[in-house]
Amino acid sequence: MNIENYLKGWKKRVDNKLNDHLPSEEEYPPLLHKAMRYTVLLGGKRIRPILMITTYSLLGGDKLDEIMSVSSAIELIHSYSLIHDDLPAMDNDDYRRGVPSSHKKFGEDIAILAGDALFSHAFYIIAHGNLKPILKEKVLKVLTTTIGNKGIIGGQTEDVLYDSSNKTPKLLRYIHSHKTASFFSAVCEIGAILAETTEDKILASRKGGLLMGMTFQIQDDILDVEGKKEEMGKEVRKDNNKLTYPLVYGTDFSKIIAKKYSSLALKQLNILKPNDKTFENLLNFLLARKN
Numbered sequence: 001m002n003i004e005n006y007l008k009g010w011k012k013r014v015d016n017k018l019n020d021h022l023p024s025e026e027e028y029p030p031l032l033h034k035a036m037r038y039t040v041l042l043g044g045k046r047i048r049p050i051l052m053i054t055t056y057s058l059l060g061g062d063k064l065d066e067i068m069s070v071s072s073a074i075e076l077i078h079s080y081s082l083i084h085d086d087l088p089a090m091d092n093d094d095y096r097r098g099v100p101s102s103h104k105k106f107g108e109d110i111a112i113l114a115g116d117a118l119f120s121h122a123f124y125i126i127a128h129g130n131l132k133p134i135l136k137e138k139v140l141k142v143l144t145t146t147i148g149n150k151g152i153i154g155g156q157t158e159d160v161l162y163d164s165s166n167k168t169p170k171l172l173r174y175i176h177s178h179k180t181a182s183f184f185s186a187v188c189e190i191g192a193i194l195a196e197t198t199e200d201k202i203l204a205s206r207k208g209g210l211l212m213g214m215t216f217q218i219q220d221d222i223l224d225v226e227g228k229k230e231e232m233g234k235e236v237r238k239d240n241n242k243l244t245y246p247l248v249y250g251t252d253f254s255k256i257i258a259k260k261y262s263s264l265a266l267k268q269l270n271i272l273k274p275n276d277k278t279f280e281n282l283l284n285f286l287l288a289r290k291n
């Protein structure tokens with residue numbers, strides 16, 4: 001399997017659904033809808049929705065029409081987190097996905113509101129989708145736990161509070177596992193829930209997703225040190241004052257740690273469909289990525 005073609009193919013399907021799910025720019029109030037569409041549709045790898053779909057499909061799920069609304073919701077929540085993460089009060093990034101970040105294009109007021117609107121629209125899409133009520137409830141339980149105070153927002157809080165003077169491995173692990181890896185864990189778990197698989201496979205999806213998310217965020221830290229702005233679509237060397245794996249362990253050892261997390265992730269994810277190579281290829285792609 002060629003993983004780049006696999007990702008390209010799914011990205012196209014995810015993008016089409018996102019386009020359908022987002023309000024059009026003609027709808028009132030137009031500036032809000034323009035700003036919502038701008039960050040979501042101008043770029044992005046769609047890794048999180050694709051991970052959900054991959055987990056679902058490998059576990060035998062075949063009702064793609066029903067679950068694509070959840071994949072859109074996941075990407076809207078992710079896009080919302082990027083808009084807020086880029087704000088001057090947080091990471092203060094001028095570029096995202098190769099274009100000026102939302103607040104640079106629309107101003108802070110509209111960017112904040114566009115993020116807020118994407119967040120609520122994600123739940124609107126799930127609420128109005130045609131999943132069975134029991135699946136809706138299970139998906140919402142995982143999502144709301146993941147994005148809240150005990151998940152992404154908890155991780156982001158420690159990320160903004162502590163800088164590079166706090167070289168504490170435990171704090172670093174907390175930040176990365178919460179602000180980033182918890183979402184990877186949730187999307188894999190949601191894919192497994194939607195496939196209505198066994199409890200042990202749901203657990204393996206959750207654990208594997210978390211370990212994959214750690215791999216992803218450590219690679220992201222490494223790319224801030226070694227990556228190129230043109231490939232990343234955002235400024236690099238922005239993390240100098242932040243608590244990152246290269247800061248605590250050095251860049252070379254961070255690469256070894258990322259590989260270790262990747263092999264631990266694969267051990268879990270192989271439980272889903274032994275002998276299938278999709279997750280192995282995805283993990284290798286994440287380790288080698290340049291953006």
Ligand code: GRG
Nearest residue numbers: 044045081082084085147152153156179180220
């Ligand atoms: C509750 C979801 C939520 C957010 C509020 C702002 C905030 C709290 C959290 C920020 C979390 C964050 C942005 C973590 C960084 C994760 C990361 C490395 C993002 C880049 O992801 P990619 O590479 O980006 O998948 P693309 O553009 O490809 O989608």
